[in-house]
Amino acid sequence: MEVFSTQSWDESLVLSKKGKCILLPFLNRTPERDVWLNFTRPYFIDSHVFVTRVDHDYIANVAGLRNKIMVLPLGTSVEERVRMDYPNLDLVIVPDEVTVFRMVEDGRADMTLRSLTMAAHTIRKEGRFNLKIAGGIPAYANELRAGVHRDYPELRDRLDAAIATLIPEEIQDAVNRHVPIRVGYRMGHGLFFQVAGTLLLLLMAAGLWTVQLRLFNRKLAGLAEKARRAEQHLRQLIDLMPGYVFVRDQQGRFVITNRALADLLGCLPDRVAGKTDLDYGRIRIMYSCIWQRITW
Template sequence: MIIKRSISVSTKLYTPICLVLFMCQLVIFSPHVLAANASTATSEEFAYPTVTYCIDPDWMPYEAIRNNQHVGMSSDYIIYIGVLAELDFQLVKTKSWSESLEKLKSGECQVASMLNRSPERERYLRFTQPFFVGPNVLVSNVEQAFFQGYENIGTQVVGAVAQYRQAEYIDNYYPHINLKLVENELAGLRLLADGDIDLFVGSLLSVNALIQKSGFSNLRIAGLAEPQDQLSMAVSNDDIELLNKLNVAISELPEWVHADIYKQWNNVRVIEEVDYRYFWIATSVFLCIIILGVWRQLLVSRYNKKLTLKNQQLQTLQKELLENNQRLEFMSVRDPLTNMYNRHFMQDRAAQEKQVSQRKNLPVCLLLIDIDFFKAVNDQFGHSAGDAVLVELATLICSTIRNMDVAARWGGEEFIVLCPKTTLGEAIYLAKRLKNQIRQHEFTEVGRMTCSFGVAEYLGPESFVDWFDRTDKALYAAKNTGRDRIHASCVELTEKTESEKLDSV
């Protein structure tokens, strides 16, 4: 029997093409990075520091070692994260997941590319934020009712891979379950197909791929298993600097990178090409029991149809999960009225820029914007008109700020702009430009409006709360001195710039 991957050629070409597009995006949206490198870097400085990493060598489509090469979803993530974090990842080849964990404990591997957080692993690893979420499932070889978790399993024997997070989870929270540990997911599915265990628990994507590849036509998905996979990278030896680099790189991954990696590896299918010479030999030998063969074929066909139906349902579920994850991710960082980033996103992004400012000694500023006399708009024209003003102002702010700036709705009629690599003077200039654009704009129904501005530069090391409070005090100083003004935090102002503290109409 010959087994081949139906998109093997396109898979080899896909990642390089996406990486080129990814680099182009970096060039378009981060020209200051390339400019800084071009002016200061020599050819030797482009060599990134080397970081060793280990993977699970047999966990497709997430990751595996095939022909001494790292393949799977994590292989693509390693490429993108390596570019963003400026790291040269070097694979340490292992023969099993247990061996990989031992090398992580010993420090021979500095990083694990894709794994779940668990209490046992937290003893010797530090985890990044998750970058991929997927469900776990229970697999059965008989017609059973749909399971929703482990509560109704009773005395049935459940298989799980040794040293996987699911095995540790069942042992900690469901000690009454009859658990049988196996070397890998394929070994567990074989035991299930042979009737040696009643259920097997594993990742939806990897289990589904193994069922299709290995021809386990009598196996089916029997239910969802808690908890779902929340896959992260992990760092050994308490390397906080490396952990921070990885977290920053993961947070900067565009949404389309996650979607493209998922679609690329989820579309891998296995085509089985049967050698019909063996079929004819078997037919000539078993002519006397042809009726039995026909009966068996009908039975297999019935199970294949059921399996195909279940696979279609699984694919629909996968698509819905991806869409829901994308929708939830969008909703978690966006303001529903203006479609701008929300307060939660801005706090996280400001924390990242603080780290960059402290590490590279770069300036970063906050602009706080408040609509003057907004309550009067609501009282005179109604809350619908007030909402329309907020939406128009959000559009005006986003179209006026620079590409590297980040704008968000802070709450009510307040908006905030984060200005990386920006001095206080440059931030004041941007605030003046925004103030003039707003003053000249005709808002629907209400006409001309004005805004007051507070500006403050980050003074490390200070907390975001302290930084924001200084900006907020500057805003209220602008309000109290007549509105439609720009007021900068007095802490940063020297005698030379003291005259710029108040900017009157």
């Protein structure tokens, strides 16, 4: 099995439509995509969150926003929903995720609305730590699935069988290693100024704020623990696959490998990260074995 490296999500969808990519993970199911893909059952629920600059206020009322620009990448399922539900927002569509976050960071856009894991991954990869999460839309939660080209129905069935063994806590544990991110929260400045003249009301407001902060920290700690367990779950999923599974970066270095490929290379999966084929001297041997071992 070969992993394609694409420059944008839209490019991935185009390759899938042409049959050049048979499997797309972490995918929302839509009527349009049902035309050429068979979808597995959902295996990860991911919330949609607003990402803004750190100096932006918490977004509590999306419908009340005026003269705000939201930037989204081309080809996402959320674009149509935002256009329908929030016509008060000015949408700008760009080719890729990196451009999305650059526009928010440099002030060309006020916000974007992305999945929590995508936002965290891109911010961490690009080092854009002056961005934050400033709210979300619970109704827009992603039920992420794997999409398999309709020419390979048996692959979808095998993946469904593997997904049925997953534990939600393990999935969250896997995601946790990729989602360290600053989360914005509402401070209630309006309330503060209203009660500033009365000491008693000021103390009451401070107490309420402290309670909210503690609740927020508990939720954040719970998310971190669930995401940590989810990584173990994701590792189990790729290790169950009979063929060799791996992901590389643009320099040809391994990012992820499953146990079958690590065994071929004679080491643990974690030890393969950052290495290339040349580190093992097995370029031809490895690729010939990969094709021989794929038995979907």
